[in-house]
Amino acid sequence: MSGGGPSRRVRADAERSTARILEAAEDVLAADPNAPLERIADAAGVARATVHRRFSSRTALLDALAAQLNERYVRALAETRVTTAPPLVALQRLTETVFNLKLSHRFAVQLDAAVTPEVLAGLDLLFARLRDAGVITALDPVWCRRVYLALLHEAHDLPADSPVLTALSAGSEVEARINLLVDTVIGALGGTDTTNGLLVRSVRTSASDDRT
Incomplete structure (x- = not known):
């Protein structure tokens, strides 16, 4: 049995939630560029704390969207x-x-x-x-x-x-x-x-x- 299984699952879950947040951010901000992070969290179906944990600020989220594109x-x-x-x-x-x-x-x-x-x-x-x-x-x-x-x-x-x-x-x-x-x-x-x-x-x- 190889070690690190649970940590890999945690990383995979984190990657999936990050992808959902970025996808939701693209849709929400396209409709309203001034939308708050809380609205993006609701659209992504994640807790608001999760968005703030993945992205420390609105600028960090925008940087991630730019890097993805x-x-x-x-x-x-x-x-x-x-x-x-x-x-x-x-x-x-x-x-x-x-x-x-x-x-x-x-x-x-x-x-x-x-x-x-x-x-x-x-x-x-x-x-x-x-x-x-x-x-x-x-x-x-x-x-x-x-x-x-x-x-x-x-x-x-x-x-x-x-x-x-x-x-x-x-x-x-x-x-x-x-x-x-x-x-x-x-x-x-x-x-x-x-x-x-x-x-x-x-x-x-x-x-x-x-x-x-």
């Missing part, structure tokens, strides 16, 4: 292979992932701490590769990244019935937003062939081929 950004950069995949394919894959994260982390995406230098460096590398491949002509990857992030927020917040979205032929609203963002960013950064989502559709074909 940053970890998923870093994982997305790795999974979309921004360093090795064809850069336009990587941009489309990353944009799809980021839109999904913005839907599931509606509060945390507003936290500056969620985007660390590691994430910014990954984006800068992607735009440098897009430039080297001749997809865009803009020279400064930092500028490209700032344009991308600004337009990402605009595309995400666009009303679903916007003519800009409904004019695009896409399988879903999210796909239309991805088409719009990628087309607009490439065009803004000196790229070509970005009309009517044709670029993104061709990227999807390349992405499918790349996965096989």
Whole structure:
């Protein structure tokens, strides 16, 4: 019999309650950014003392939400292979992932701490590769990244019935937003062939081929 069984169970219980608290915090704070920790405890189904034991302050809780999202950004950069995949394919894959994260982390995406230098460096590398491949002509990857992030927020917040979205032929609203963002960013950064989502559709074909 190996020792430490009860302590492992205690750690596992603590991890589960922490996960419940963070999930509840994301939902509660997305609806009311000023909600107190007590409301988060109620939503998580844990004692209020448990929240205060896991997170010594509201700031500590926000830091944990930011760290969780940053970890998923870093994982997305790795999974979309921004360093090795064809850069336009990587941009489309990353944009799809980021839109999904913005839907599931509606509060945390507003936290500056969620985007660390590691994430910014990954984006800068992607735009440098897009430039080297001749997809865009803009020279400064930092500028490209700032344009991308600004337009990402605009595309995400666009009303679903916007003519800009409904004019695009896409399988879903999210796909239309991805088409719009990628087309607009490439065009803004000196790229070509970005009309009517044709670029993104061709990227999807390349992405499918790349996965096989």
